[in-house]
Amino acid sequence: MTEENSIISIKGLVTQFGKQVIHDHLDLNIYSHEIFGIVGGSGAGKSVLMAAILGLIPIKYGTITVLGKHVGSLEKIRKHNLQSHWGVLFQGGALFSSLTVGENIQIPMKDMENMPEDLARELAFIKLKMVGLNEGDFFKYPSELSGGMVKRVALARALAIDPEILFLDEPTAGLDPISAAAFDDLILTLRANLNLTVVMVTHDLDSISRLCDRIAVLVDKHAIVGTLKSLLNNKHPWIHEYFHGIRGQAALSGLME
Amino acid sequence: MTVHIPKIEMFSQKEMLIFKPKGLWVAKYAKEASPECEAVFQKKLPSHLIFDLGDLGGFDTSGVWLLQRTIKALEQKGYRVEIKNESEAFQSLSTRIDPFKPTLDKIPEQMSFFQQRLLHLGKVSVGIVILARELIIFLGQVTIGSISVIFHPRRLRLTSIVAHIENFGVNAIPIIVLMSISLGLVLAYQGEEQLRRFGAEIYTINLVSISVVREIGILITAILVAGRTGSAITAQIGIMKINQEIDALNTLGLNPMEVLIIPRVIALVLVMPLLAFISDIAGLIGGGLMVIFSLDISPQLYITRVGESITIGGFWVGIMKAPLFGAIIGIVSCFEGMRVEGTAESVGICTTRSVVEGIFLVTIADALLSIFFTNIGI
Numbered sequence: 001m002t003e004e005n006s007i008i009s010i011k012g013l014v015t016q017f018g019k020q021v022i023h024d025h026l027d028l029n030i031y032s033h034e035i036f037g038i039v040g041g042s043g044a045g046k047s048v049l050m051a052a053i054l055g056l057i058p059i060k061y062g063t064i065t066v067l068g069k070h071v072g073s074l075e076k077i078r079k080h081n082l083q084s085h086w087g088v089l090f091q092g093g094a095l096f097s098s099l100t101v102g103e104n105i106q107i108p109m110k111d112m113e114n115m116p117e118d119l120a121r122e123l124a125f126i127k128l129k130m131v132g133l134n135e136g137d138f139f140k141y142p143s144e145l146s147g148g149m150v151k152r153v154a155l156a157r158a159l160a161i162d163p164e165i166l167f168l169d170e171p172t173a174g175l176d177p178i179s180a181a182a183f184d185d186l187i188l189t190l191r192a193n194l195n196l197t198v199v200m201v202t203h204d205l206d207s208i209s210r211l212c213d214r215i216a217v218l219v220d221k222h223a224i225v226g227t228l229k230s231l232l233n234n235k236h237p238w239i240h241e242y243f244h245g246i247r248g249q250a251a252l253s254g255l256m257e
Numbered sequence: 258m259t260v261h262i263p264k265i266e267m268f269s270q271k272e273m274l275i276f277k278p279k280g281l282w283v284a285k286y287a288k289e290a291s292p293e294c295e296a297v298f299q300k301k302l303p304s305h306l307i308f309d310l311g312d313l314g315g316f317d318t319s320g321v322w323l324l325q326r327t328i329k330a331l332e333q334k335g336y337r338v339e340i341k342n343e344s345e346a347f348q349s350l351s352t353r354i355d356p357f358k359p360t361l362d363k364i365p366e367q368m369s370f371f372q373q374r375l376l377h378l379g380k381v382s383v384g385i386v387i388l389a390r391e392l393i394i395f396l397g398q399v400t401i402g403s404i405s406v407i408f409h410p411r412r413l414r415l416t417s418i419v420a421h422i423e424n425f426g427v428n429a430i431p432i433i434v435l436m437s438i439s440l441g442l443v444l445a446y447q448g449e450e451q452l453r454r455f456g457a458e459i460y461t462i463n464l465v466s467i468s469v470v471r472e473i474g475i476l477i478t479a480i481l482v483a484g485r486t487g488s489a490i491t492a493q494i495g496i497m498k499i500n501q502e503i504d505a506l507n508t509l510g511l512n513p514m515e516v517l518i519i520p521r522v523i524a525l526v527l528v529m530p531l532l533a534f535i536s537d538i539a540g541l542i543g544g545g546l547m548v549i550f551s552l553d554i555s556p557q558l559y560i561t562r563v564g565e566s567i568t569i570g571g572f573w574v575g576i577m578k579a580p581l582f583g584a585i586i587g588i589v590s591c592f593e594g595m596r597v598e599g600t601a602e603s604v605g606i607c608t609t610r611s612v613v614e615g616i617f618l619v620t621i622a623d624a625l626l627s628i629f630f631t632n633i634g635i
Binding site: 096142189 | 291349350353601
């Protein structure tokens with residue numbers, strides 16, 4: 001793989017809050033049609049990295065290129081209309097609490113793509129069922145849903161206009177193991193059917209081993225990128241502890257042999 | 258450059274009609290693709306139709322669904338539809354969508370305008386009765402809570418009360434002073450205009466001092482506090498409820514009544530008389546500025562006349578109302594905060610209601626007290 005077919009490319013990214021530096025000249029390339037995992041300790045800047053790509057926080061130095069367009073601020077992202085090329089699943093779902101589930105899913109279709117009303121409603125139904133929910137949930141409000149359902153609705157909204165890139169912030173956090181596994185399956189099928197590139201921030205080692213083609217580990221304000229196999233042999237103490245600790249061993253036992 | 262806009266081209270072949278969709282059938286062009294599909298039904302069609310998908314430039318769920326929906330509708334009307342040159346990707350997406358086809362089309366039954374209005378009126382009326390009932394229950398809870406705190410002073414949260422006093426009281430002084438001075442000015446200016454016609458402009462001083470001290474000072478304070486502090490209390494408690502902070506307090510064995518509500522109500526009760534007093538002074542200063550310049554009297558004379566026109570009773574009538582108004586605002590805003598449910602919209606609704614109800618109840622109480630005090634001759 002070369003830089004030419006990278007869908008997201010980050011060069012020399014520096015972000016900081018006040019005096020606290022989060023990323024110090026971080027480089028990263030994400031290629032088309034891969035599932036790319038971002039892991040790291042709490043406070044290592046995983047979510048901040050995603051927010052920087054999405055233009056939600058200002059970046060200090062460096063360049064971020066998405067689909068060949070220079071981004072780095074919301075203005076530039078709006079100019080290139082990149083919002084209709086990606087979908088985002090936020091950690092807490094971030095559903096609009098005053099709208100029903102159906103209206104939440106229809107928002108990107110109606111407001112960004114001006115779809116006809118009937119088509120938007122039918123597609124919202126299709127997406128809702130794609131993520132494993134029922135027709136009856138269509139008219140519910142987010143406050144009436146369980147945590148797992150909120151995540152699914154948020155995924156349906158992120159997928160509403162068939163984006164090329166899907167950003168997932170801790171998609172399986174807070175789900176029971178069965179739902180989490182079902183969620184992983186869902187991501188895999190969706191990628192196969194919809195030609196998605198998936199960028200996911202996660203702590204879930206099971207998800208990582210099942211889904212991710214490549215992984216970036218955020219340590220010491222940099223990103224160490226590799227496949228799961230190559231990272232297993234990495235000698236960095238945090239990475240070693242992460243994959244060879246008790247939980248890592250349990251989740252990855254199949255791969256270690 | 259290839260054409261992206263989706264189109265359906267048609268060719269006649271013997272007895273059959275061939276539809277050839279072209280362009281990008283994606284969400285971005287769905288608004289162009291949708292009428293293309295509808296146009297199919299406008300034509301007079303032979304019984305045998307063919308969809309040739311060989312020239313499809315690209316597609317996603319929306320495009321696949323649009324074509325599938327059209328084909329399904331044609332089949333239902335009795336046409337024989339054949340699909341040709343379907344790519345593998347199209348087929349796989351198409352089969353994924355198929356079992357998901359939306360069947361439910363739930364649109365709530367429409368009522369007539371008259372029925373809707375009647376229903377609305379009923380709902381609002383019942384709502385007011387329920388609201389009054391809940392408010393009275395809440396008033397009872399606050400009273401019981403306050404009494405139990407008085408008997409167990411160690412449960413009184415002094416630090417919290419002091420912090421609230423600073424927030425609700427000290428920080429509100431500038432705006433209250435500003436508003437009261439300008440109201441005093443306006444009152445003196447208009448009063449003098451009228452009284453001059455009778456040659457009684459000197460009584461402007463009585464007009465200003467009595468109305469400011471008895472009514473205006475405390476009322477403007479209450480309105481400002483309801484708008485400034487009442488809304489803040491409702492929004493804060495409401496968000497705490499959404500964030501489950503209230504639940505957290507309950508599970509930690511802390512009573513939200515004692516931790517959140519009573520300190521706020523007590524702080525408001527303590528701080529309102531002080532604010533009302535400051536407002537009185539500022540109002541008198543504002544009125545004085547106008548009177549001194551336009552009537553050309555000395556400040557000393559103004560102060561003496563003010564002292565003569567205000568009785569001790571009149572002063573206390575104004576100040577005595579302050580703690581009551583503070584309690585009303587505090588209880589209403591905490592009550593509305595606790596009524597917030599789940600959504601961001603509900604925070605907005607409850608905050609609006611908190612301010613409206615607070616000012617409404619304060620005005621009613623003021624009117625009743627005004628009649629009462631005048632009748633007993635103060």
